[in-house]
Amino acid sequence: MHGESILIRRAKIVDGTGAPWFYGDVELAGDKIARVGRCLQGSEQRGARVIDADGRVVAPGFIDIHSHSDDTILVNPRAESKVRQGVTTEVVGNCGYSLAPLEGEALADIKRDLEDTGIDVRWRSFDEYSRFVEESTTAVNIASLVGHGTVRRAVMGCVERAPSREEMERMKSLVEQAMAEGAWGLSTGLIYPPSCYASIDEIVDLARVAAEAGGIYASHIRYEEDRVVEAVEEAIAIGERAKVPVQISHHKSGGVQNWGKVRATIDLMRKARAGGVDVACDVYPYTASSTGLSVILPQWIFDGGVERAVKRLKDQSVRERIRPLVEEEEGRKRGWDKTVISSVTREHNKRFEGKNLMEIAAMTGKEPFTAALDLIVDEMAAIQTVRFGMCEDDVEYVLAWPGASVGSDASVRAPYGPLGRGKPHPRSYGTFPRVLARYVRERGILRLEEAVRKMTSLPAQRIGLFDRGVIRPGTVADLVIFDPDKVADTATYEDPHRYPVGIDWVIVAGRPVIEHGEHTGAAPGRVLRRGQAV
Numbered sequence: 001m002h003g004e005s006i007l008i009r010r011a012k013i014v015d016g017t018g019a020p021w022f023y024g025d026v027e028l029a030g031d032k033i034a035r036v037g038r039c040l041q042g043s044e045q046r047g048a049r050v051i052d053a054d055g056r057v058v059a060p061g062f063i064d065i066h067s068h069s070d071d072t073i074l075v076n077p078r079a080e081s082k083v084r085q086g087v088t089t090e091v092v093g094n095c096g097y098s099l100a101p102l103e104g105e106a107l108a109d110i111k112r113d114l115e116d117t118g119i120d121v122r123w124r125s126f127d128e129y130s131r132f133v134e135e136s137t138t139a140v141n142i143a144s145l146v147g148h149g150t151v152r153r154a155v156m157g158c159v160e161r162a163p164s165r166e167e168m169e170r171m172k173s174l175v176e177q178a179m180a181e182g183a184w185g186l187s188t189g190l191i192y193p194p195s196c197y198a199s200i201d202e203i204v205d206l207a208r209v210a211a212e213a214g215g216i217y218a219s220h221i222r223y224e225e226d227r228v229v230e231a232v233e234e235a236i237a238i239g240e241r242a243k244v245p246v247q248i249s250h251h252k253s254g255g256v257q258n259w260g261k262v263r264a265t266i267d268l269m270r271k272a273r274a275g276g277v278d279v280a281c282d283v284y285p286y287t288a289s290s291t292g293l294s295v296i297l298p299q300w301i302f303d304g305g306v307e308r309a310v311k312r313l314k315d316q317s318v319r320e321r322i323r324p325l326v327e328e329e330e331g332r333k334r335g336w337d338k339t340v341i342s343s344v345t346r347e348h349n350k351r352f353e354g355k356n357l358m359e360i361a362a363m364t365g366k367e368p369f370t371a372a373l374d375l376i377v378d379e380m381a382a383i384q385t386v387r388f389g390m391c392e393d394d395v396e397y398v399l400a401w402p403g404a405s406v407g408s409d410a411s412v413r414a415p416y417g418p419l420g421r422g423k424p425h426p427r428s429y430g431t432f433p434r435v436l437a438r439y440v441r442e443r444g445i446l447r448l449e450e451a452v453r454k455m456t457s458l459p460a461q462r463i464g465l466f467d468r469g470v471i472r473p474g475t476v477a478d479l480v481i482f483d484p485d486k487v488a489d490t491a492t493y494e495d496p497h498r499y500p501v502g503i504d505w506v507i508v509a510g511r512p513v514i515e516h517g518e519h520t521g522a523a524p525g526r527v528l529r530r531g532q533a534v
């Protein structure tokens, strides 16, 4: 038994299924929900602690199906920016990037990625990573996918070529082992080296290994702009061929010329489902995305790894070769002013945080193209951006599709300490309350119960977390209590490190982590392993 016995009284219960709310009480015993009902009797006599919800909503804790807290949860195990939104489970290992298994170049590269965090990278296998997370005692639960980019990097390095037969076998066995050690599926990041160098056949073969172990296939698809329709077709084809449930990550269509294409892509998903392919997606409630500045470069630049890339980018003839393409995409089509630098690693570049590439060009007296490439070189590609490229209509359209979960695509942050640096995308702090405030209360795009379903039972079912995501006796007591009239995000692009309001209680495995809006310091989170009963 973990935690204490708690009785939540007089709540509007939004049970996660999408069914209309009802007034009732929820009784927790240890880490489970023991009883749900109207006017439950007897629990006070048994010494239960009583929380009077006073008509506020009690819902299952939110499951962030698309998180990147793999390392930041180790830096801030309190999970500040996430748990304060009501998130109780983070699904990490997304976009092809997981922190295990580590060997070969994957080990060297991840050691370099984590250099500044002070994290001692002493795990190798997926199981060892999971135990490392467990030992750091986290406020929220962590479930991880295994990243294709990490696996490919481990076996082949960062190279633009097909794997040999032996390499393919080695990758399969690494995926198989990670699945046996509790991974929930395989993820790809098909715009990021080295994941992007994989053919569809390679992905199908690896996704099949995940599928045979009961896992899913989550994908940052190959294109999210001009060729987004083809990319969704590829993801569906992978689902069909590998017989694996497909989760299309952070679904969107970027670039003015592509606005509206989500109608076609959602239609493709609907038709695929009608034909028996289990495909769905997730979405974050913002019109800006966030990723590394290096995505402006053609992918071959990274063939051979980041050092090779930087060497190439110092070569003027290489710059001239890629200039027309980058100028066309970033300058003419997107607009240099639409990409804002959110974080850098080097002190002398801090002045660029919060500035767009047009402004940085003016500050440095360079052309935007040169300013951007110089920054990539100077930062060894470790430079993050916020990019404005989507339209509100598309965000609403995807969000309204019943198959779309809410996922932040963000990592744990905190306004203090190392995670308080820079101007990260506000989704780290605001995703879930923003859906409830803006899309439920203000715009009326979703019913409250439907929005909650997209944050709870739907992502739980996609991942395979069948003991969570609904309020029912016997499920794990991960819960959130919020005021539906007050809940709101306060984080903005200019001022992102701000907690939301209106979320009063967050309970993880029966223990309050947020109490009257304050963090208790409790760390009841667990590493959730597929195939292991809780």
Ligand code: CU
Pocket: 066, 068, 094, 095, 220, 249, 250, 409
């Ligand atoms: Cu992602």
Ligand code: ZN
Pocket: 095, 189, 220, 249, 250
């Ligand atoms: Zn992604």
